[in-house]
Amino acid sequence: MDRPAAGVSYQRFPRVRIRELKDDYAKFELRDTDASLANALRRVMIAEVPTVAIDLVEIEVNSSVLNDEFIAHRLGLIPLTSAAAMAMRFSRDCDACDGDGSCEYCSVEFHLAARATDSDQTLEVTSNDLRSTDPKVCPVDQARAYQHALGGSEPFDTAAAADQRGILIVKLRRGQELRLRAIARKGIGKDHAKWSPAATVTFMYEPEIRINEELMETLTLDEKRSLVESSPTKVFNIDPNTQQVVVEDPEAYTYDDEVIKKADAMGKPGLIDINAKEDSFIFTVETTGAITAYELIMNAITVLRQKLDAVRLQDDDGDLGELGAHLVGG
Amino acid sequence: MNAGSFTIEREDHTIGNILRMQLHRDPNVLFAGYKLPHPLQYKINVRVHTATQSAPTQVYTQAINDLDKELENLKQAFENEKTRYNERPKLGY
Numbered sequence: 001m002d003r004p005a006a007g008v009s010y011q012r013f014p015r016v017r018i019r020e021l022k023d024d025y026a027k028f029e030l031r032d033t034d035a036s037l038a039n040a041l042r043r044v045m046i047a048e049v050p051t052v053a054i055d056l057v058e059i060e061v062n063s064s065v066l067n068d069e070f071i072a073h074r075l076g077l078i079p080l081t082s083a084a085a086m087a088m089r090f091s092r093d094c095d096a097c098d099g100d101g102s103c104e105y106c107s108v109e110f111h112l113a114a115r116a117t118d119s120d121q122t123l124e125v126t127s128n129d130l131r132s133t134d135p136k137v138c139p140v141d142q143a144r145a146y147q148h149a150l151g152g153s154e155p156f157d158t159a160a161a162a163d164q165r166g167i168l169i170v171k172l173r174r175g176q177e178l179r180l181r182a183i184a185r186k187g188i189g190k191d192h193a194k195w196s197p198a199a200t201v202t203f204m205y206e207p208e209i210r211i212n213e214e215l216m217e218t219l220t221l222d223e224k225r226s227l228v229e230s231s232p233t234k235v236f237n238i239d240p241n242t243q244q245v246v247v248e249d250p251e252a253y254t255y256d257d258e259v260i261k262k263a264d265a266m267g268k269p270g271l272i273d274i275n276a277k278e279d280s281f282i283f284t285v286e287t288t289g290a291i292t293a294y295e296l297i298m299n300a301i302t303v304l305r306q307k308l309d310a311v312r313l314q315d316d317d318g319d320l321g322e323l324g325a326h327l328v329g330g
Numbered sequence: 331m332n333a334g335s336f337t338i339e340r341e342d343h344t345i346g347n348i349l350r351m352q353l354h355r356d357p358n359v360l361f362a363g364y365k366l367p368h369p370l371q372y373k374i375n376v377r378v379h380t381a382t383q384s385a386p387t388q389v390y391t392q393a394i395n396d397l398d399k400e401l402e403n404l405k406q407a408f409e410n411e412k413t414r415y416n417e418r419p420k421l422g423y
Contacts, residue, residue, distance in 0.1 A: 011400050011403075014404045021412070036352075305402070313390065
């Protein structure tokens with residue numbers, strides 16, 4: 001059999017088109033690669049891109065209705081700005097502090113002190129009450145409020161107003177107090193979901209929908225309408241002028257096969273043909289705000305490359321010694 | 331025929347599946363597969379058969395190099411695409 005010589009590259013050159021890019025949301029097309037790579041990117045974005053989150057809490061005073069562990073857990077779940085996380089050290093392999101998590105390379109300290117005064121009003125303790133010792137790392141809504149204050153001319157929408165209240169940690173009644181010290185550390189979503197920067201990451205195959213126009217012409221308008229309505233999502237529509245069935249939104253198709261079954265039931269098999277393009281993907285990425293969607297994508301690629309680098313053979317057969325030479329010789 | 335099996339410690343489907351698919355692109359590879367022997371054990375086994383003029387270590391290294399270059403390329407593509415995306419409103423689309 002004719003096989004190419006060794007050392008020939010089978011590398012692909014994926015193409016990307018960004019459809020929408022916001023701070024915490026991205027939608028893009030990825031082409032000329034396969035599902036394994038798309039899925040690896042998705043998995044890395046969810047579970048292996050590092051962020052910073054509160055990991056150790058020392059409670060000084062807690063007379064609230066929630067117990068210490070409950071509050072510690074809630075603090076851990078607050079997203080912190082993590083643009084610096086890629087450059088930080090994991091505290092388990094930080095040699096500056098022997099992993100006790102109290103040096104500037106691997107941790108950030110937070111303080112919180114709140115006491116409900118003697119008024120009858122309940123006091124809401126939120127993420128806005130957390131005081132960071134490092135301006136680069138703070139709760140994301142604090143950072144956003146700060147950004148908002150800087151660009152004061154920006155229109156004040158209701159979503160931003162909701163953000164400014166912060167994330168509720170606990171409510172204090174008259175006389176109750178909460179005082180604590182918290183250490184935030186770098187981590188990944190695989191260890192605990194609180195470190196995951198991803199809210200959702202999904203991809204779908206790009207659908208290719210073809211209508212057999214010749215066969216479609218044999219349908220009455222009522223039949224066309226019932227065909228259009230047989231799809232649970234609005235994929236097709238009827239052109240009001242020509243009364244032809246048109247594909248309105250191919251990406252609304254959920255691969256449910258309903259229109260194909262409908263066409264078969266109408267005695268018109270092959271009326272509509274739908275294929276998944278297996279080298280073409282549509283990604284949607286949403287982040288928690290810890291890092292931007294663009295950072296999440298770029299960091300995922302970096303992390304995946306680091307992983308690949310780690311699984312290289314030591315130096316090309318070197319560790320196999322004589323056996324290696326024997327194997328190459330065949 | 332050349333056969334080899336590799337144990338990759340501390341990796342899972344993320345690496346296993348892209349590696350397997352990349353190995354399949356190489357015509358010298360007669361068989362490539364991976365398995366996660368146990369969900370609580372953080373390791374995978376990769377098995378590769380190659381044609382006589384090649385070797386498992388060789389195609390394995392080649393596959394990793396190709397994937398690495400593909401990702402390098404993808405990163406560049408993203409950077410270029412972001413520039414294009416940001417300049418789009420200025421061009422008056």
